[in-house]
Amino acid sequence: MTDGATFTILIVDDEQHILFSSESLLRFAGFREIRTLDDSRRVLSLLEKETIDLIVLDLFMPYVSGRELLTLLSRDYPHIPVIVMTAADEVDIAVDCMKGGAFDYLVKPVENARLVSCVKRALEISSLKNQVSQLREHLLSNRIENPGAFSALVSVSPKMSAIFQYCEVIARSRQPVIINGETGTGKELIAKAIHTASGLKGKFVPVNAAGLDDNMFSDTLFGHKKGAFTGADQARAGLIAQASGGTLFLDEIGDLHEVSQVKLLRLLQEQEYYQVGSDMPLVSDARVIVATNRDLRELTATGKFRNDLYFRLCTHQVQLPPLRKRAEDISVLLNHFLEESAQELKKKKPSYPPELVTLLSLYDFPGNVREMKALIFDAVARHGSGVLSLERFREHIGIRSAPPASASLPVKGVVDGLRQALDRLPTVREVEEYLVDEAMKLANGNQGIAASLLGFTRQTLNKRLRKNRENLP
Template sequence: MNSRPLLAFPILLVDDEEEILFSTSLIFRTAGFSRVLTCNDSRQVPEILAKEEVALIILDLYMPHVSGYELLKELAGTHPQIPVIVMTAANDIEMAVDCIKAGAFDYFVKPVERSRLLTGAHRALELHQLRSQVSSLSEHLLTDRLQHEEEFAAIITRSPRMRAVFHYLEAVAVTDQPLLINGETGVGKELVANTFHRLSGRPGPFVAVNAAGLDDLMFSDTLFGHTKGAYTGADTPREGLIAKAADGTLFLDELGDLQPSSQLKLLRLLQEQEYYPLGSDSPRRTNARIVVATNRDLKAMIGDGSFRKDLFYRLTTHQVTIPPLRERRDDLPLLLDHFLDEAAAAYKKAKPTPPPELCAYLASYDFPGNLRELRAMIFDAMARHGKGVLSMTSFRAAIGSGRTAAECEPLAFLGALAAETAPAGRMPTLKEAEELLVAHALRLANGNQGIAASYLGISRQALNKRLCRSPQPE
């Protein structure tokens, strides 16, 4: 079932009285439900269910041919995923209990108040949506098969952790609940959000907005728009991005930068699916799916009072965390090849062959800027490239200047290394310390002497001399 608001789920009304079918159908249609099916012969219900996708059945109890109670018991066995509401003129407590035992979601006595009927239908549809979600999650967790493998083609990875993220996204895309994407800067959160939008099957557009630097007025104007004269300079009315995302997805990046007043407006948008353009007293409704992303620790922000707890819990119905590049180093060869293709096309150059030691050298770096930093490095190297094998000079310059303080503290490093490998109770000799450093550098470089030499700050020839006069590590 495609992702859709509850009002778009199909409802089947079964009653032998045409007047009841007409009036009940009118209640649902005027409430915004777009698909309401009717049936005046209970014998036709199995045939309808075989042809139509139905999310809720509202069933009369006393009908000719097949009674509502018999049909209820049959549906509990053949279509247990579809909630059934019994609506009958029989005010019989014993029958109501029997119906609930037989699998009815609720039992209403005619005539039913409009508000009560609609509330019961909403609750039943939420149950149906939850059952569908659990079933989809179970299928994805028990198998490694993705139903829409092609939708993930833009995300270059072979990481098992990313594969698990894909399964989760595909499973929850069938709902209309918000999605929170966590991850460091540069991991590709917007790319994941765009993929999630395509998985949802929503016909509307994907609209992205970055909340960083938006004060409350700019946030409201950007998302909700304004009426003419709403403020000085508002000479014409303007639609907000939430209106442009109708039937689609609104992606809000840098969520942690929202001001408290803007957080409250976002909470109302999520809870009520409505908003007020600046200068308007009339609310407008939206059916856009909300996806948000952040690189900040929202729980810590709740602790210091800078993020609303109620908004956090409203957003975490579905959430994923995109692992940083340092936790998916197996992706480096794929990403290197992909970004080299991009850079070669951008600079209109032939794609060069990377040196064999480049991937091992990149794997020794933590990439605080993640994919964005790697892509920038490759584009810079490609801009400098002339012909032949791609030079490692620009990579060494970028990574060398990007080491952390801990990486640049040789005394702390030597102390830790000596504690692990030197005999207890004495300091290693200079020769032992040199051997330990050489062995450690070679392990980091996966045996590549050129990279190991760059770690040690010496030439490859100098490293070769040391290896020749010292026993090589096993």
């Protein structure tokens, strides 16, 4: 999606009627910043003073020809795409211009739609190249220029830091973004951070697409005209209008109805939409960010999600890691949520036993950060005084992490490994010693947690450990 208001286009032609008609056409297509020159000698001096994003260039002009200018532009301003627009319909000249660095070669008279689409395509490709270059420089610098934009995402993980850097770069783009991640990983927080880092003046407007049929989606997003349907006593602007100049965030995009997908595709491609009950298109300049916990590629393969929409959305992609893949954040999040919950519940922040971090680190948190926050808030709400009790955490983790009765535990793999190492079937005592030793390693030496992992009482584990020490040579 190309936002014309953010780009400056220069049209160079010695014929005034060409300048006027081309400028009018591009302005009608949404491009606001357009410069025109009828004297090719002034092009280079203009480029020294102004930032130009694209040049539409005639070939045959007095003083300095378009071919000479193309050579100079390719040498001194290679980042600016140049579209040659000329009356010369000769293959040799076209090939020569393309080899000389032209983005495209258009023969006058040019169809309106062809010129507009060519300009949009050139700007999109140029914008993506600039973003890749900026991203490379930004990642190599290993810094975040606007850390305040990401303050809601508490993390010390290098994985998250790399994501923040990437998001900071793509925030400057107007291209769509897909945010993938499990439930509770913070997809909306990342979307808000991208919006904040973008510097857009408009609002951040979230919409949950799950459960919306096409009629509800259209009315919610695009609004309706008065009398569009029974009960539509007044006209209503949709949420897309509220997101003007800002960001529209569509959550659970994988659940979007097929007909609604077509409407979203049009919004992304043409920046246009129709209110319910209207046949007059409206223009939107909102940046679109979507999120899902589903595999969109798999959905496209089964025909449940449109290929063309997926490829339109996936210009920028953010994959958020689950909490179990960023264990270094456990203690940081624990302290953050203890502080937050204590403030909200008007309590003093409780201290906690060191083994709590180990206990939480052993849990896979299927609900990710959201689940951890809820667990800590509940524990603080139940807390009276002194050190925070582990009981609520053990109860939650014990219930949630217990495998179903039908699940096959990897006992055979353990026994087979010992059998290969010993070159014989291990004894019951050897298997027990191995399991006790592994549980103590996982629990960082904490007997209470190790006992929970093994299904022992703490007293039983203590006896096993004492017996193992006695059997040492």
